[in-house]
Amino acid sequence: MKKVVSILAASAAVCMTMLSGCSRTVSPGDIEGYDEGEQYLSLWVHIIEETPEGQAYLKSVNSFNEHYNGKYFADVEFIPRNDSGGGYSDKVNASVLSGNLPDVLTVDGPNVAAYAANGIIQPLAELTDDEKGIYLDSIIEQGTFNDKLYALGAMESSVGLYYNKAILREAGIEVPEAGNPWTFSEFLGILERLKPIMEEKNGYALDMTFPVGEATIYYYAPFIWANGGSLVSEDGFETDGYFNSDKNIETMKYFRGLADNGYMSSVPIQNLFESGRAAFKFDGAWEVNTIYTSYPDIEPGVAPYIVGDEWDGGRYTPTGSWAYAVSSGATDVEGATELVKWMSGVESGLELYEQTKSMPSTYAAYEQISAFTDDENYKALYEQLRDYGHPRPKTPAYPQLSSSFQKSLENIAISGMDAEEQLNKSEERISEKLERYTRK
Amino acid sequence: MTKKNKRNSIMGMAFFGPALVLLTVFLFIPMILTVVYSFTDYFALSPDTTHFVGFENFAEIFGDDLFVQSFLNTVKFVLIIVPLQCLGALGLALLINKVSYCKKYFKVAFFVPVVMSLAVVSTLWMQIYSPEGIINTFLTNMGFDPQPFIHSADQALPSIAIMSAWQGMGYQMIIFLGGLQAINPALYEAAEMDHASAWKKFKDITLHELKPLCVFVFITVTIGAFRMIVQPMVMTGGGPSNSTYTIVYDIYETGTVNWEIGLASAMAVVFVIFVVVLTIIQNVLTKDKEGKNENKK
Numbered sequence: 001m002k003k004v005v006s007i008l009a010a011s012a013a014v015c016m017t018m019l020s021g022c023s024r025t026v027s028p029g030d031i032e033g034y035d036e037g038e039q040y041l042s043l044w045v046h047i048i049e050e051t052p053e054g055q056a057y058l059k060s061v062n063s064f065n066e067h068y069n070g071k072y073f074a075d076v077e078f079i080p081r082n083d084s085g086g087g088y089s090d091k092v093n094a095s096v097l098s099g100n101l102p103d104v105l106t107v108d109g110p111n112v113a114a115y116a117a118n119g120i121i122q123p124l125a126e127l128t129d130d131e132k133g134i135y136l137d138s139i140i141e142q143g144t145f146n147d148k149l150y151a152l153g154a155m156e157s158s159v160g161l162y163y164n165k166a167i168l169r170e171a172g173i174e175v176p177e178a179g180n181p182w183t184f185s186e187f188l189g190i191l192e193r194l195k196p197i198m199e200e201k202n203g204y205a206l207d208m209t210f211p212v213g214e215a216t217i218y219y220y221a222p223f224i225w226a227n228g229g230s231l232v233s234e235d236g237f238e239t240d241g242y243f244n245s246d247k248n249i250e251t252m253k254y255f256r257g258l259a260d261n262g263y264m265s266s267v268p269i270q271n272l273f274e275s276g277r278a279a280f281k282f283d284g285a286w287e288v289n290t291i292y293t294s295y296p297d298i299e300p301g302v303a304p305y306i307v308g309d310e311w312d313g314g315r316y317t318p319t320g321s322w323a324y325a326v327s328s329g330a331t332d333v334e335g336a337t338e339l340v341k342w343m344s345g346v347e348s349g350l351e352l353y354e355q356t357k358s359m360p361s362t363y364a365a366y367e368q369i370s371a372f373t374d375d376e377n378y379k380a381l382y383e384q385l386r387d388y389g390h391p392r393p394k395t396p397a398y399p400q401l402s403s404s405f406q407k408s409l410e411n412i413a414i415s416g417m418d419a420e421e422q423l424n425k426s427e428e429r430i431s432e433k434l435e436r437y438t439r440k
Numbered sequence: 441m442t443k444k445n446k447r448n449s450i451m452g453m454a455f456f457g458p459a460l461v462l463l464t465v466f467l468f469i470p471m472i473l474t475v476v477y478s479f480t481d482y483f484a485l486s487p488d489t490t491h492f493v494g495f496e497n498f499a500e501i502f503g504d505d506l507f508v509q510s511f512l513n514t515v516k517f518v519l520i521i522v523p524l525q526c527l528g529a530l531g532l533a534l535l536i537n538k539v540s541y542c543k544k545y546f547k548v549a550f551f552v553p554v555v556m557s558l559a560v561v562s563t564l565w566m567q568i569y570s571p572e573g574i575i576n577t578f579l580t581n582m583g584f585d586p587q588p589f590i591h592s593a594d595q596a597l598p599s600i601a602i603m604s605a606w607q608g609m610g611y612q613m614i615i616f617l618g619g620l621q622a623i624n625p626a627l628y629e630a631a632e633m634d635h636a637s638a639w640k641k642f643k644d645i646t647l648h649e650l651k652p653l654c655v656f657v658f659i660t661v662t663i664g665a666f667r668m669i670v671q672p673m674v675m676t677g678g679g680p681s682n683s684t685y686t687i688v689y690d691i692y693e694t695g696t697v698n699w700e701i702g703l704a705s706a707m708a709v710v711f712v713i714f715v716v717v718l719t720i721i722q723n724v725l726t727k728d729k730e731g732k733n734e735n736k737k
Contacts, residue, residue: 089696090696093484093485093699096484096485096486096487097484097487114485114699115485118483118485118486119486120485211677212676212677212678212679213677265571266588266591267571267588267591267592268570268571268591269570269571269572270570270572399697399698399699400698403693403697407679407681407682410679410680410681411681414680414681415593415680415681417681425505429506433698433700436481436483
């Protein structure tokens with residue numbers, strides 16, 4: 001039987017090698033710019049080369065090769081990732097089996113833990129405090145697993161609680177400062193005041209949905225943290241007593257209250273906020289640009305993310321984006337780490353902002369971009385990220401955690417199912433998936 | 441083997457060879473691997489730690505509420521769409537067969553959705569089904585309550601089934617149309633002389649002559665319906681409350697998103713066995729009837 005398995009495993013490896021592209025040995029002179037005496041470093045990114053983001057990566061790689069001419073040569077390969085998450089990750093998975101991983105690859109922030117726990121990526125070479133200090137805390141947090149730094153990104157992200165200034169003026173509502181956000185109870189009071197006004201406008205106080213996919217945990221897990229809960233233990237291997245804690249049950253019930261009281265629509269209505277029919281909306285930082293360019297009649301503001309009534313001032317707001325990590329197949333970890341540092345550095349972040357308007361990962365980049373110093377909305381989003389940014393849960397079972405969170409939230413808030421039962425059911429499911437790691 | 445035979449067989453292999461290689465690499469080996477993996481705990485991120493686990497995966501999926509629900513959803517979808525699409529296609533074919541004006545136009549018009557990408561059709565119908573979409577606007581103007589359609593756990597699956605039937609029935613319509621045109625007009629003329637009613641003519645001539653095609657359409661629509669994934673993926677993401685989560689969607693998510701290849705393979709094996717058994721049953725049942733009909737003659 002074992003023989004049959006080995007034959008099949010071998011044929012699988014052959015197939016995977018064919019799919020992942022045969023490992024190639026690159027010699028100096030094979031590629032333009034790769035000269036004798038240089039260390040070859042392969043890099044995979046998840047974007048199409050012809051996109052603005054792809055061009056930004058290409059530019060950063062070229063400048064790396066120029067800077068380290070004679071020492072390192074980075075060769076970038078663009079492997080598009082499709083909307084459902086396949087493509088790039090399929091190639092990474094196939095390469096794990098065939099052993100053809102590149103030296104450096106891009107990893108989505110929440111997947112760092114799974115990749116690290118399964119030995120696909122290895123810790124970066126030691127960075128000095130000064131080197132680490134250029135990055136926002138959220139970037140270091142996102143890339144750290146088991147007290148080791150695995151990944152650094154050039155991009156960060158944030159979600160804003162946007163409000164329609166005209167509507168809040170009409171209702172006589174003042175927005176608090178960043179350090180003093182509305183609490184859950186205060187926010188309910190505000191929504192109650194807005195409800196009749198919004199009903200007159202054929203709308204809702206809150207433009208909020210719980211879509212399938214990553215957005216739900218990204219936007220709404222902060223409610224959990226800001227209410228003193230968490231989704232997973234510190235080491236990422238336990239969910240019992242965390243995911244299904246009393247605090248989380250309470251938070252889930254809060255969401256249900258928002259739907260039950262008619263502060264939000266139970267079915268998604270397109271462009272509710274953008275058409276002036278919602279006073280508040282949770283959305284990514286890109287929403288600012290969307291409103292500025294496509295909905296000039298709306299005057300948006302960014303309010304601080306709301307917090308639990310007993311919030312202790314801790315970090316809680318959404319963060320996270322793709323990052324660079326050194327694969328376990330890399331032999332020159334020092335060189336690969338240099339490439340990671342370069343690709344996630346200030347210049348790369350500025351280039352990415354230039355091309356895609358994505359939020360950078362370094363303090364220095366923010367200081368050089370006028371939008372983050374002059375525009376009140378972009379500034380608020382940056383300050384929220386800088387002072388209160390919290391990474392998504394770090395656990396190897398992140399995909400299950402993310403989908404379970406969305407399903408629980410949808411079932412509890414929209415379908416009115418029992419919060420405790422739903423969280424317990426989801427927790428069991430995630431726990432089962434974590435057994436793979438805990439029984440080792 | 442004669443020289444001619446040998447040459448023929450070399451020629452045959454030359455034509456068949458490339459296809460055989462491709463089929464082996466992309467179909468046969470993956471099929472065998474799927475069966476083997478279904479008995480392992482193969483995890484995409486750490487293939488080195490793969491162990492044989494016997495029937496553990498199968499026990500796990502049958503104890504998994506989500507798999508059971510996705511299975512039931514798929515069966516429910518099949519039960520809605522198969523009669524809808526088969527009868528719809530037959531109805532359209534009969535109508536088009538009758539009309540004398542713009543026959544070509546109607547044929548093309550009903551066939552167009554078939555050639556459109558399912559993702560595009562799904563996106564289009566998301567707008568049609570949206571709370572402020574064309575159907576709800578119509579309902580509201582007529583004095584009815586707006587419906588949540590794909591945003592409600594009760595209505596999402598039937599809504600997707602209706603859309604899918606609309607998208608797919610053009611293909612079966614063309615098949616039925618071909619069948620209708622192949623029926624000998626003399627049969628109708630003879631019936632006419634015997635003063636047979638329209639219903640009698642339809643039942644005893646049209647339906648009878650179309651029977652082999654009906655079996656084909658019935659089986660292909662059923663198998664196609666079992667494979668449904670694109671529509672919920674684009675329109676609902678399997679929600680609300682997993683009401684549109686199908687088996688194939690579960691297999692995809694388990695293998696690709698959650699990296700559990702072993703578990704996903706076990707699901708795929710169960711799925712294939714189920715569809716094969718069902719197809720055999722369908723075949724046997726329909727064959728029996730044909731046999732009986734032959735005997736009657």
